[in-house]
Amino acid sequence: MILGAMEEPLSTVASVSTRDCATCGRPAMHGDHPTPLCSDCREKFTRLQIPVWIWIFAGGIAVILLFSLFTLPKSISLGVHLEKGKKALEEKKFSTAEKEFTKVLEKAPSNVAARGDLLISAFYNQDYELFDAQYKKLVGVNIEDKSLYSEIDKVMTKAEAYRSSDSFDVFKKSYSDEALIPDTAWDRYLRQHTEDRYAEQEYGFLLYNKKDYRRCDSLVEEALQSDYEYIPALMLGVNSKRDEGDLDGAMAYVDRMLAINHESVWALSAKSRTFLRQKKMKPGLDLALKLYDMDKQSAYALSTLILAYHFNGRTGDRDALIKKARSSPMDSTGKIYLQYALDVIDNKEKF
Amino acid sequence: MFIPGFLISLVTFPGVIVHELAHQLFCRYFKVPVFKVVYFQMGNPAGYVLHEAVRNKAQGILISVGPFIVNTLIGALISLPAALPVFTFNNAGPLDYLLIYLGVSIAMHAFPSRGDANVIWHSIREENTPVWVKVIGYPVVGLIYLGSLGSFFWLDLLYGVVVAVGLPNLIIYLLK
Numbered sequence: 398m399i400l401g402a403m404e405e406p407l408s409t410v411a412s413v414s415t416r417d418c419a420t421c422g423r424p425a426m427h428g429d430h431p432t433p434l435c436s437d438c439r440e441k442f443t444r445l446q447i448p449v450w451i452w453i454f455a456g457g458i459a460v461i462l463l464f465s466l467f468t469l470p471k472s473i474s475l476g477v478h479l480e481k482g483k484k485a486l487e488e489k490k491f492s493t494a495e496k497e498f499t500k501v502l503e504k505a506p507s508n509v510a511a512r513g514d515l516l517i518s519a520f521y522n523q524d525y526e527l528f529d530a531q532y533k534k535l536v537g538v539n540i541e542d543k544s545l546y547s548e549i550d551k552v553m554t555k556a557e558a559y560r561s562s563d564s565f566d567v568f569k570k571s572y573s574d575e576a577l578i579p580d581t582a583w584d585r586y587l588r589q590h591t592e593d594r595y596a597e598q599e600y601g602f603l604l605y606n607k608k609d610y611r612r613c614d615s616l617v618e619e620a621l622q623s624d625y626e627y628i629p630a631l632m633l634g635v636n637s638k639r640d641e642g643d644l645d646g647a648m649a650y651v652d653r654m655l656a657i658n659h660e661s662v663w664a665l666s667a668k669s670r671t672f673l674r675q676k677k678m679k680p681g682l683d684l685a686l687k688l689y690d691m692d693k694q695s696a697y698a699l700s701t702l703i704l705a706y707h708f709n710g711r712t713g714d715r716d717a718l719i720k721k722a723r724s725s726p727m728d729s730t731g732k733i734y735l736q737y738a739l740d741v742i743d744n745k746e747k748f
Numbered sequence: 749m750f751i752p753g754f755l756i757s758l759v760t761f762p763g764v765i766v767h768e769l770a771h772q773l774f775c776r777y778f779k780v781p782v783f784k785v786v787y788f789q790m791g792n793p794a795g796y797v798l799h800e801a802v803r804n805k806a807q808g809i810l811i812s813v814g815p816f817i818v819n820t821l822i823g824a825l826i827s828l829p830a831a832l833p834v835f836t837f838n839n840a841g842p843l844d845y846l847l848i849y850l851g852v853s854i855a856m857h858a859f860p861s862r863g864d865a866n867v868i869w870h871s872i873r874e875e876n877t878p879v880w881v882k883v884i885g886y887p888v889v890g891l892i893y894l895g896s897l898g899s900f901f902w903l904d905l906l907y908g909v910v911v912a913v914g915l916p917n918l919i920i921y922l923l924k
Contacts, residue, residue, distance in 0.1 A: 445780050479837075
């Protein structure tokens with residue numbers, strides 16, 4: 398029989414009617430064999446006879462195969478991180494997505510899709526440093542995926558409202574201190590720049606610091622009318638409602654933040670703190686533990702857990718975490734969060 | 749686009765060699781004497797294995813479809829780690845492209861030839877063939893002929909690409 402890789406005619410080895418071996422002429426073996434062969438010839442043709450160059454070829458393939466098997470787990474693992482990132486992005490779990498895309502880009506820095514998705518995740522996680530870094534790396538890069546391009550474009554448009562505009566910079570520079578800007582000037586500026594959400598939330602923050610919660614809330618709502626997902630306004634809304642004692646109102650803003658990003662560490666921390674204020678100590682602690690586990694780098698999550706331990710009477714755990722926090726490097730914002738928790742514990746600050 | 753078969757075989761010669769080697773290995777496994785093996789030649793067929801007629805029909809089918817198993821497995825394993833860097837991550841190096849070339853070349857020669865199908869066809873048409881062998885054998889012959897027809901429309905190349913690219917993505921989909 399001929400077996401070939403390509404089209405070929407069918408032929409058979411000629412059957413020999415004699416009992417002699419078809420190749421050497423010696424007496425053939427007994428038995429029901431289609432081709433009469435002596436035992437030596439049958440053994441010879443049954444053995445694997447492979448020319449040296451095929452052995453070399455097979456050896457080469459075997460080496461490549463071994464190399465492939467050796468590198469396969471790394472490649473598969475990278476693919477799994479990418480898919481997990483995409484899935485997390487679809488499910489609005491931006492913290493997970495950020496971690497997964499970061500892992501992908503460590504090994505595949507030229508992957509445009511992962512970089513674009515990391516930019517989107519960083520934006521929704523309010524990680525603006527990471528967001529800017531990804532933006533710089535994507536400038537001038539051709540993004541072929543139209544859906545990704547459109548999503549990046551959407552986020553970039555949103556991001557413009559997260560920075561001070563030129564006109565707002567000019568407005569602020571005309572005063573020596575932002576706190577000294579009269580309300581009438583703020584009103585005039587905001588009337589002239591109705592779409593400047595950044596200015597609205599900045600003025601709202603000043604009013605919040607003055608404990609003018611009613612006007613602060615009004616500015617929060619104005620900003621959210623322009624963009625219902627404007628995160629700085631939602632954050633300000635949570636703080637304002639919580640400090641004026643409207644815990645349900647605060648929780649409503651928290652839920653709006655969590656609808657945008659199911660894994661927003663800030664929103665989950667705020668939810669935990671709101672639970673604690675509502676005297677729901679166990680849910681507050683459970684949530685604080687969960688989110689600290691989710692992001693051990695977040696100073697806000699860490700200070701929330703310190704507070705949750707404190708209000709649940711777990712002073713040992715609280716003090717151990719404070720010790721750990723003090724020995725860890727922390728930026729200025731992180732230090733403010735930690736100091737607030739310490740002041741609450743020392744009764745210097747009302748919770 | 750029409751490209752002469754010998755040119756395709758020349759470019760993808762590793763697949764032809766592995767195909768013939770697979771027939772030979774299956775013959776060795778079933779202790780069927782092999783009289784001649786042409787691993788690669790510039791002609792039609794590009795390679796062939798001349799072996800003794802096989803009494804056991806099931807073994808005959810397995811010898812014929814052996815390359816489908818061996819070429820698919822080796823092609824997939826070689827190209828698996830390179831498929832993602834090349835097609836997904838954009839961080840492929842020359843070695844990755846070499847692996848993809850080898851993987852696709854080998855996998856696209858997985859399909860048994862019409863000669864292989866003819867061997868099975870004649871074998872299972874004999875009177876003493878068990879029914880279960882016929883039940884398996886006829887569809888196999890049909891599929892081989894379909895594959896052979898499909899090769900005019902680059903089905904063999906498509907199969908090679910699916911094995912090389914589709915499998916890694918399927919594995920990742922199942923693992924995520």
